[in-house]
Amino acid sequence: MADLQDRVRRPRLDVAPETPGWERRYPRQLAIVDGSAAIVAAALGFWVRFGAIPHHAVAYVVGSAFFPAIWVLVLMMARAYESRYLFVGNEEYRRVLNAGIFLTAATAFVSYVFSIELARGYVVVVFPVVTVATLLARYFLRRHLVSQRERGRCMRRVIVVGDGPAVSELHQLLARHRYHGMQVIGVCVPPKRAGRDSLAGIDVVGTFDTIVAAVADHRADTVAILPSPELTSAMLRRLLWSLENTGTDVIVAGALLDVAGPRTSLRPIDGLPMLHLDHAELTGSRWVVKRLFDVFFASLLLLFAMPLLAALAVAIRHGSPGPAFFRQTRVGKDGETFTILKLRTMYADAERRLDELAPHNEHDGLLFKIRHDPRVTPLGRWLRRFSVDELPQLFNVVAGQMSLVGPRPPLPSEVAAYPDDLMRRLVVKPGVTGLWQVSGRADLSWEDSMRLDLRYVENWSLTLDLVVLLRTITAVIRSAGAY
Known part of the structure; x- marks a missing residue:
């Protein structure tokens, strides 16, 4: 009877990780x-x-x-x-x-x-x-x-279970975006790689057969499991049984990136959970609500901003020769071009000086950015710092060319160099603000900014729009990446 009870009892770690x-x-x-x-x-x-x-x-x-x-x-x-x-x-x-x-x-x-x-x-x-x-x-x-x-505080200690480039990709992603709160402390690899000391710069702390022991030894509180042919469903099931009394979180990282929870659902087929993906909702009643929301709040903001815009227009004309408003061709929804409006922040000859400044570009990818751009006027630096120069884009929103929240409106020259995947950004209207703008703006790499824009397209919701608008307020106050 005692032997039977021992077999039924769930295995426990000798040292269970405590909830931080x-x-x-x-x-x-x-x-x-x-x-x-x-x-x-x-x-x-x-x-x-x-x-x-x-x-x-x-x-x-x-x-x-x-x-x-x-x-x-x-x-x-x-x-x-x-x-x-x-x-x-x-x-x-x-x-x-x-x-x-x-x-x-x-x-x-x-x-x-x-x-x-x-x-x-x-x-x-x-x-x-x-x-x-x-x-x-x-x-x-x-x-x-x-x-x-x-600052490296309030982090969860993560052991990654997997092999190959996926381990490195997950490690880099979590290291780059520390707000997720996950710090990779080690990796468990397939038994065939048991002799290795590290993988993708991460210490190898065990194999697929010793995951539970690695969790106990390194006091990990999260196990991230990546797809691997050597990790069978039976092994995963036994791992869950071994960890269920310890408070250790187990997350399965699929190969699908930037697809939010509302678009995913589990559909069991003969007891096997299958992940069902809904198509991104790019038309329908929710987009009608979004348009009504845009028109109402853009009109309201313009009503209050008109005296400020008038005063700034006079100050810009007085500060340097040239028009108060800057007009430029941008690419909008479905590849249609439109003229974007901004308060002018540069001297009138800025476009002609672009070629001579090109070697000093501080941004990767297709964007041109210089932190101390000599073409920017003194007043323009202040306008850019607090994103006041973006206010005239509210006219573009009311006209239906832009939305309050969306991907960054690109230049035709940028779109001409887009790979096929990035053309996905153009299936929705560009936004005055968006995930790119509230996550660091010019401080972000080209790859990160494009990934954020694509994430918005794939996972748009009214709630996300409201969150982005709230985050825009703090982003403007911090002025991070605004130059």
């Missing part, structure tokens, strides 16, 4: 900022609707006191505290939006069914404010986490 302290604290910090956002929203709603505390508003005082707990509970129901949705990606923000929509719908349903009279002024303020405040609070909390990861 920062990862245990993070959900608690989220609950605090979420509750704080609810307090601010409830107080603002009460002040807007009632001002003071009238005797007939006692129920709203009690409701406001309990609202932070209710909001945190709704977020828990939306699974907005699960670690797999935190730290990176947009799924966390989508779940916050879902929680706000659910709370609004549930309140409307309950008030209708039970004939409860609610002060509409209170509800109209509280629910949108708590949703937006929570999104902003979570965004800034994540930015703090990203800054810690840039």
